[in-house]
Amino acid sequence: MEVGASGRQLRESHVASAMGEVRRHMPHWAFIGLGSNLGDRKANYFEAIERVQKLPTTRIIKQSSLYESEPLGDAKTWFVNAVIEIETESSADDLLKRLKAIETAMGRKRVRGKRWGSRIIDLDILFFDNEIISKRTLKVPHPELQNRKFVLAPLCELAPQMIHPKLGVSASELLAGLKSTKKIHLLRAS
Ligand code: AMP
Numbered sequence: 001m002e003v004g005a006s007g008r009q010l011r012e013s014h015v016a017s018a019m020g021e022v023r024r025h026m027p028h029w030a031f032i033g034l035g036s037n038l039g040d041r042k043a044n045y046f047e048a049i050e051r052v053q054k055l056p057t058t059r060i061i062k063q064s065s066l067y068e069s070e071p072l073g074d075a076k077t078w079f080v081n082a083v084i085e086i087e088t089e090s091s092a093d094d095l096l097k098r099l100k101a102i103e104t105a106m107g108r109k110r111v112r113g114k115r116w117g118s119r120i121i122d123l124d125i126l127f128f129d130n131e132i133i134s135k136r137t138l139k140v141p142h143p144e145l146q147n148r149k150f151v152l153a154p155l156c157e158l159a160p161q162m163i164h165p166k167l168g169v170s171a172s173e174l175l176a177g178l179k180s181t182k183k184i185h186l187l188r189a190s
Contacts (some may be wrong), residue, residue, distance in 0.1 A: 003034055008156065014126050020140055023158070024158055026060075027057070027087040028085055028087070028088050028089070028090070028091075028092075028128060028129050029061075029085065029086070029088075029090055029127075029128075029129060029139045030084075030085070030086050030088060030092075030095060030125055030126075030127060030128045030129070031037065031083055031085050031125075031126040031127045031155060031159065031162075032052070032083065032084050032085075032086060032099070032123055032124065032125060033082075033083050033122075033123070033124040033126050033142065033145070033151045033155075034081065034082050034083070034084065034121065034122065034123055035050055035069075035079045035080065035081045035083070035119070035121070035124075035150070036048075036079065036080050036119065036120060036121050036122070036123040037071060037075055037077040037078060037079040037080070037118050037119060038077070038118045038119060038120045041079070041080035042066065042080055042187075042188075044046070044080075044106065044120055044121050044150050045066065045080055045082060045121075046125065047106060047121075048102060048106065048121050049084065049088075051102045051105070051106075051122075052084065052086065052099075052102065052123075055075050055088070055090070055098050056089075056090075057088060057089035057090065058086055058087070058088040058089070058090065058095075059086065059087050059088075060084050061084075061085045061086060061087055062084065062085040062158045063082065063083075063084050063190055064083045064084070064154030064155070064157045064158055064190055065082065065150070065157060065186055065187070065188060065189045065190040066081070066082050066153060066186075066187040066188040067080070067081045067082065067091065067150055067153060067154055067184050067185065067186055067187055068080055068081075068184065068185055068187045069081050069182065069183070069184040070182045070183040071118075072182070075118045075119075076118070077118060079150065080187060081150040081151070081154060081184075083126065083151065083154035083157075083158060084158075085158050085159065086180050092125065092128040092131060092133055092138060092140060093135075093137075093138060095125060095128070096125060096137070096138050099124075099125070100123075100167065101121040102121070103119075103120075103121050103122065103123055105177045107120050108119045108120045108121055108122075109167060122186070124142050124151075125138070125140055125142060126140075126142045126145050126151060127139060127141050127162065127165075128140045128165075129143075130165045131164055131165070132152065134147075141164055141165065141166060144163065144187035145164075145174075146167060146174045146178075147178070147180065148180070148184070149175070149178055149180050149184050150183060150184050152171060152174055152175040152178060153184060154173060155171045155175075156171050156172050156175050156189055157190070160172040
């Protein structure tokens with residue numbers, strides 16, 4: 001079965017209940033962007049992956065290569081970035097809560113008024129199904145993804161044909177049209 005214009009396959013599994021009826025069980029899919037520029041950046045990435053893998057009713061489907069990218073704003077150290085695709089039964093709000101809890105558990109401190117500071121780990125929801133969410137606490141697709149090569153390059157490894165539900169163009173078209181001068185290079189191929 002296809003989901004919207006993206007043509008992504010919805011993964012379905014059929015679970016036979018005790019009553020013998022077949023229940024349709026459809027997890028959500030999501031892409032998550034990861035970044036770290038404090039401490040052992042690669043180790044932070046691997047720890048975050050392990051923690052995501054352990055979230056209830058969640059599994060990692062694909063992982064991109066690791067990239068190193070020039071920081072935005074005040075940060076000095078280059079970031080290690082990657083994108084993963086997951087399947088989850090959590091709602092988008094619940095997933096955000098769980099990702100923020102991982103950031104906190106890994107020691108991330110939020111500095112008031114400082115948006116682009118250094119961070120042990122940053123976990124952003126890039127896409128959640130084909131949903132468009134515009135809450136104060138959660139915006140999906142992530143509002144900056146089309147401006148960030150460190151998101152689009154790893155995303156294009158996993159899902160180049162993925163159609164941005166708001167902009168109506170594919171991830172590879174977004175990457176090809178990107179004007180950013182920020183540098184990025186491959187650190188570790190997947
Ligand atoms: P950040 O500094 O990148 O961790 O983002 C700070 C805040 O952005 C979080 O506390 C979230 O409530 C909010 N936010 C809004 N949309 C998203 C999203 N798609 N993924 C992650 N955080 C988001």
